[in-house]
Amino acid sequence: MNIRSHHDAARHIYNEFYLGQVRMATFKVVHRLRIADLLKEGPMTIEELAAATNTHETSLHRIMVTAHQMGLFQMYTDNKTFSLTMISDLMTIDHPMSMHGLIEFTCEEYMEKSLDLIHTTVSTGVPSFTKATPSGEDFYQYLRNDSEKGSTFDSAMTCMDTTVSPLLAQVCDFVDVKSIVDLGGGSGNSVLHILSQNENVTSGTVADMTVVIEDSKTEKRRKARTRRFGDAVCNKINYTPCDLFKKDEWKGLPTADAYMLKNILHDWSDNECDDLLSNVVRKMEGDATKRLLVVEKIVIQEDVQPHKAGHDIVKLIFFKEESTHRSFENFEKIFQRNGLKLTNITPLGDTDYYVFEGRLGTNCQNEAALSCFSMANRLLNVGSPLPGAESVDL
Numbered sequence: 001m002n003i004r005s006h007h008d009a010a011r012h013i014y015n016e017f018y019l020g021q022v023r024m025a026t027f028k029v030v031h032r033l034r035i036a037d038l039l040k041e042g043p044m045t046i047e048e049l050a051a052a053t054n055t056h057e058t059s060l061h062r063i064m065v066t067a068h069q070m071g072l073f074q075m076y077t078d079n080k081t082f083s084l085t086m087i088s089d090l091m092t093i094d095h096p097m098s099m100h101g102l103i104e105f106t107c108e109e110y111m112e113k114s115l116d117l118i119h120t121t122v123s124t125g126v127p128s129f130t131k132a133t134p135s136g137e138d139f140y141q142y143l144r145n146d147s148e149k150g151s152t153f154d155s156a157m158t159c160m161d162t163t164v165s166p167l168l169a170q171v172c173d174f175v176d177v178k179s180i181v182d183l184g185g186g187s188g189n190s191v192l193h194i195l196s197q198n199e200n201v202t203s204g205t206v207a208d209m210t211v212v213i214e215d216s217k218t219e220k221r222r223k224a225r226t227r228r229f230g231d232a233v234c235n236k237i238n239y240t241p242c243d244l245f246k247k248d249e250w251k252g253l254p255t256a257d258a259y260m261l262k263n264i265l266h267d268w269s270d271n272e273c274d275d276l277l278s279n280v281v282r283k284m285e286g287d288a289t290k291r292l293l294v295v296e297k298i299v300i301q302e303d304v305q306p307h308k309a310g311h312d313i314v315k316l317i318f319f320k321e322e323s324t325h326r327s328f329e330n331f332e333k334i335f336q337r338n339g340l341k342l343t344n345i346t347p348l349g350d351t352d353y354y355v356f357e358g359r360l361g362t363n364c365q366n367e368a369a370l371s372c373f374s375m376a377n378r379l380l381n382v383g384s385p386l387p388g389a390e391s392v393d394l
């Protein structure tokens, strides 16, 4: 954004916010008509596309020309034949790096309504999501009761994880880890990356809500992960239903060398995080060799680039007030409150993600505070290390 005058500012408002919403609507209609999947086999004329989508040809043409201007499709010199670009390649459903799941999530009615009703959250502090659905349930309860929506959400999470899990598997030290349980691990993308890059990790368990586990066990999901990671890796993964907030259900989980909470704590309040961590600590059975890996984004508010702004608003409309991205200091406090010593912080390349490693035990308070703050400062001062990033022992 290079705004040097009020003319630039006026153009910016027009282009980004007025036309921005129009471009979003164009993107969504193209997605809903599955145009990208239709073009997978090769270029098509507008007549062919209109016939295949049962739409009004001249209207569809105007949509396609705009989508071409947005970079979604190539338009041939006849102005009526279209083909895929790299962007629409990833809108197709079965590309290995498909973003289809994330786009479906973006198009969910509850997402659109929650965003529309954002003013109610601003007035009351209550997540607009609870007003966007007839039942008024909280977000995960809603997904628990609707397997299709749960599956779409899970696919969206996997789409958003194209960089973080491969880096996690590469950069984090799993040398002493033979077994790992990923708590709230969704369809198992992170565990699959860890298993595929670390031969000594021989068993990975994904624990999640029953509806997510059932979805992960379907033939469609099984085939997709076998295609991507191969039989040898997929044979090492297990899926176990567990409500992480129900102590009794933890009995069904295997004991492991490492427990992971990736992208979990930011959805919950401090009290709920304490409930989760106390369950993990109980599962560690007093063994200080076992570790907890919390993988979370650290958002330094002043550093967010404008085109990346918005993560926090998704939390605001879906979850309770306290659920947000936390600071280094917050993580250390949460660990300490639950009898865990923060033993290592590893940045994951330039992703803003960090791995917080905890083991049973407590730092003396001053030592912990000092080490965490000097650590955080070092990480921030060195900027964003590249893959193979430094890991600093506390």
Ligand SMILES: C[S@@+](CC[C@H](N)C(=O)[O-])C[C@H]1O[C@@H](n2cnc3c(N)ncnc32)[C@H](O)[C@@H]1O
Pocket: 140, 154, 157, 158, 161, 183, 184, 185, 186, 187, 190, 207, 208, 209, 212, 242, 243, 244, 245, 261, 262, 263, 264, 267
């Ligand atoms: C933001 S997603 C993160 C998924 C995955 N760990 C990742 O990094 O992509 C949160 C996950 O927590 C799971 N979850 C939410 N509430 C849960 C509960 N009470 N018990 C178990 N899992 C839960 C959701 O189903 C979802 O898979």
